[in-house]
Amino acid sequence: MKRFKFLLPVLFIASLFLSFQSVADNNPKDKVLLTILRYVLTEGHYHPTEFNDAFSESVYNSFIENLDPSKRYFIQADIDEFSKYKLLIDDQIKNEDLTFFYLVYNRFKERANETKVFYKEILANPFDFNIDESFDMDYEKSPYASDKGQLIEFWRKQIKISTLAIFYDKMKEEETKFEKDSTYQIQPMAVLEKDSRDAVSKNMTEFYERFDELTYADWFTTYINCITEQFDPHTSYFDPSIKKKFDQSMSGKLEGIGARLQKQNEYTKVIELISGGPAWKQGDLEVGDLIVKVAQENGEPLDIVGMRLDDAIEFIKGPKGSNVILTVKKIDGTTQIITITRDIVELEETFVKSSVVKKDGRTFGVIDLPKFYIDFDETNFRNSTTDMVQEIERLKKENVEGLVLDLRNNGGGSLQTAIEISGLFINKGPVVQVKYRGVKPEVKSDIDPKIQWDGPLVVLVNELSASASEIFAAAMQDYKRAVIIGGKQTYGKGTVQSVIDLNQYHNLNEDIGALKLTIQKFYRINGSSNQLEGVHSDIILPDRYTYLEIGERDEKNALKFDKVAPADYTVWNNYENFDAVINSSKKRIALNTTFNLIDENAKWLKNAQDDTLIYLNYDAYKKDIESHEELASKFKAIKDYTTNLTFTSPIYEQTLVLNDTSLAEKREAWHKNLKKDIYIEEALNVLDELTIKPSYHLVKN
Template sequence: MVLRGIVLVAVLGSGLFINKMSDSSLDDLTREQVIVKGITTFVDYLHYSPHEMNDEFSNEVYENYMSSLDSRKQFFLQSEVDQLKKHRNSIDEEVKESKLDFFDESYELYVQAFERTKGYYEEILKEPFDLSVDEVVEMDADKMNFASSEEELKDYWRKLLKYETVNRVLDKKNARLKGDEELTLEELEKEAREGTKRMYDRWFDNQDDLRKADFFDQYMNAVTGANDPHSNYFSPKKKEDFEIDMSGKLEGIGARLTKDGEFTKVVSVVPGGPAWKGKELEENDLIAKVAQGEEEPVDVRGWRTDDVVQLIRGEAGTKVRLVVKKPDGVMKEIAIIRDEVEIGQSFAKSFLIEDNKLDKKIGYVKLPRFYFEFDGDRRSSKDMAEELEKLKKQNVEGIILDLRYNPGGSLSDVVDISGLFIGEGPVVQVKSRDDDPHIWKDKDEKVRYDGPLVILVNQFSASASEILAAAMQDYGRAVIVGSNSTFGKGTVQRFFHLDQAFRGNSPYDDLGDVKLTIQKYYRINGGSVQLKGVVPDIILPDAYSYMEMGEKEYENPLDWTKIDPLEYDQKVFKVDNMEEIKVLSRKRVEQSEVFGLVDENAMRMKNMRDESNYPLQLEAFEKMEDKRKKESEKYKDIFPVNEELDVANLPEDMDKIQIDSSIISSNKSEIINIKKDIYINEALNIVNDLIETHSLTSVAGERDAINLKEN
């Protein structure tokens, strides 16, 4: 989670950093060494719980980085790992002195190992696989050791490639239709093996594009990640991508690109964007050259996709010219005026649900993240307020707020969104390592929505999502519904620009940013969601019920702690009959055949996940797949469409939806998915229970007085 904007704390102004830098000349250091020095300085002074620079720190960096380099143990030999182990307990000293001995040596070894295995796959796939041999491959790297010899490593690659080929043979057999040409097993194996080679050709081609700078980014993330899993280094390019992700917007042409041999291929054109409006750039066009304005085009054949993207992006209102190869081979120059592009499915969106069985009109709001623009005014809190106003115009009797899969975002926005449902009051407590807790409050007395509220969460609802769910739960303002618990991320991060650490003394500029965990946040009741998450009031079976997930699965998360509770209360709408609501829901779930199947399937998925040894004999592999297929058939299409629901877009949204056939189609699918979603369906029942059984604790006169005051 990040705070709105990029904030530097007072320690920067104190000269503390600059004094630390005066001990040695930065001119003698490489750019990478200066980055190391900047990161360690920020960590020392600002991280909530900086790891002591000792052997334990070294081991964590070593393990993190080696895992990022070769997580499947398919490149390094054990002897090469042993060679690097001499650094295992000395990385702390290297980091203190801004040395990169371990990084440099590991990179050189990785390049050699990569080239070695690149030769393996090409050689292995030249010869047919014997699919009658009874053998297995272990797919869980944690259960394996690194190969002790090149022969052993090559054999591991043979098994990996054979596994992929066996999969493809079976797919081809199952895809055969009546009337298709009958192929022999040898012919099927040959086609499958060629498909495997094409896949690995593309994979190795993409890996070849990686630069040493990309590996340095990974190493810096191993260093920052030794303090906690949410502290990371961001190169300038990665920071730009992060800002786009957080804002849901970018300035460019509105096209999704990928690498295709020497070219950059257009995968799709974003509806409503500049390229879409121009009607000239199309899916499957191959970009050969890029020109800025009237300048000479730059030949980008053979470039990395992200470098081509950087060239195409630019300020709104500026012109970019693309020389593209059309599918028929014709070369064409296309001029596009860049503009702001909204990334689909990034923003708050609402629907009106009329439940004919319950005879209720309910609002549904999907919030994908707590977004904000770094340099703009688009904010999730502002959009949420607008969605609530639109729903109120439709006279909804209750609202479902869907935070499933919402990873978090802006802290200030979650405070403002909480304030839409309550009068003024505390929302969350935030504590730095040496300070008393700071209380983030909603200071606006106005309540945007004062009716029944159900909040949907799951294991992937994290950070800001957990703050909102926890606050509404503590206030008794909403019923929280979902999986066993939310993600369990109870920490706050901020970005710090590394150039600021040197106050103009660095010989390099644009060093990137470091995102650091600088605070923990606590519920208004004094508890924390760190590791434990928010436990819903009503827990529903889901696909991950029997799997360990979330913050507690990381290697080195911060501990769970608690602080003193605050005084808090709200008189808007209080769920004062929670036990009754739970009983009503539990009865429905127990009687639901669909929820029963979901629970069964969750256990099946856990058992499948635990299996990691796969047969490579075609007959044995086919039996295993047939068994799994038969087991899965029971759970296929178990979610029926609820025909009692009428789901509609709000009138204010229709113009945006109807600009393109793809948006219209996507919207229709979204409506069908809402009608099939058993969690939304149960949330509708819970909203109905609130309406039918609940007694309001607010005083109507008080609320009217507040509204009069605001008006």
């Protein structure tokens, strides 16, 4: 990152020192931050966005949407007043002017305080669930309330939705109790309705308590990130408190459920399951799920919709052995209650691991690589390259005839290890091209002529394989070294970021945080960018993410796809039947009833995701849910699928498993999942058919 520092001229630093003396208001740090950010973004970003009227309008829309995604607070008169700044924000940033931010921020606080009054008034009276009415949750298309009266009506319907959801659950509980005991007296509907309103009232009170804990700095950070996100989705500002969390090193274990969560509008969304963690082992929680309620064991569910992500995580995590009950909105629109026993999430399970599989009398190896990891802070650091070498050597001793390398859900990691691991499967040569802004791309090569594995290789990917995973998969595809099988395309993240400490550019006695900045772009050795396009599989396997918005291409302000000149490389070209195997697999997939069902399910999921209408009549609401559940039941056969394959630990690990019950449980869970994995099965089918040219063996020997 030394190159970047020279992009900031000395005159800029000097001008900042002078600007500190001329700040007139009580927030000089904020104005200085604006100036520093503008220069760092303009001078350091790989593809800087121009500060103009279009930029201003995007920041305007983003900030208002971030504060009020569900249009619960602002009315049309507020928007009309704000709109006079729509094309002026770029000028305000240049002039260290925060007028727009102050206006919107102060009005937001005012409107939020007003809602504290009328939500209580709404919940003071019973809801009539017999009235035929509905509410469309597509907030992007819905207008702002024309006045406070209409705003209160919006709130009434949204609160009624929350109450109806709880009421429906309580009715189901009562019916279940009666089914188990015919003498049980079902609670009157009026009592259940009152209990449901009380639960919503409690949730709302707790929501506003947390809301009031948010500081000015929290909201200002939101505004700043509305500016940074215009450059690309991976460029973001860390205020000092967030930067501190970012800097904290992992202790090696964490007690919780083993899921990475992200804020999506008002929801807490699952974006990754940690391999070997409690949620991964339990099996019901999936990437894309929205967590709407959290309950502790024997406790009442807490509604976390609208809650800050940090607060939501505090309720979800907890001590080893305790249970957390999550109410989850699945990507098919159904609701599921999932109980997960918290455990220690060990980093060990994010390391390379392998399994030996028997198929029709032949032996193959499956290697799972959850991420491309490296640790420069340890003297004898463990990294994915050395671990991969070791795992391949162990599998060679098992006399495996081919390898499946599983990169599904691998979000990337170290560029260095991606290059080194690529080198384990090819002779020396280029692996990836890395380009800074304004200069020619630099070809990064494997310089070691040794090939660790020269046999058949299949690489398994999906839509969540990103960054370093895509570099490796692209290299294997360009060299024709491996068959790439999996999702229609990988995630499509072809950029690299660096964290810049902003304190090096000022002389204030305050910490102003850091900026995660996109500084480079990756290109394949064939010249194409991984950006947006990702890696298109040689063999496409239908999966539930096929039609959903989940990749880089669906992110706002993502950098564009482009090309550079190809590097000089020689295709491996030592398979005897490469194209024939791919065609054979495609025919097999087309005739596979389970894959056809998965594709049908994926299309249904997309339609369900687009259905935003909520019925506020109990009977209609119940019918809608039951209809979704009935349709969802059609696809249960997908989860019930199993193979006749047998997976075991390599010989070296079998002794460890006998002496380590925890490891034994983890491997048992993994092997159980592998046996039910239709994607692994088809990858092994491909591996079974792949043959190496006899001439290659002659040359090799």
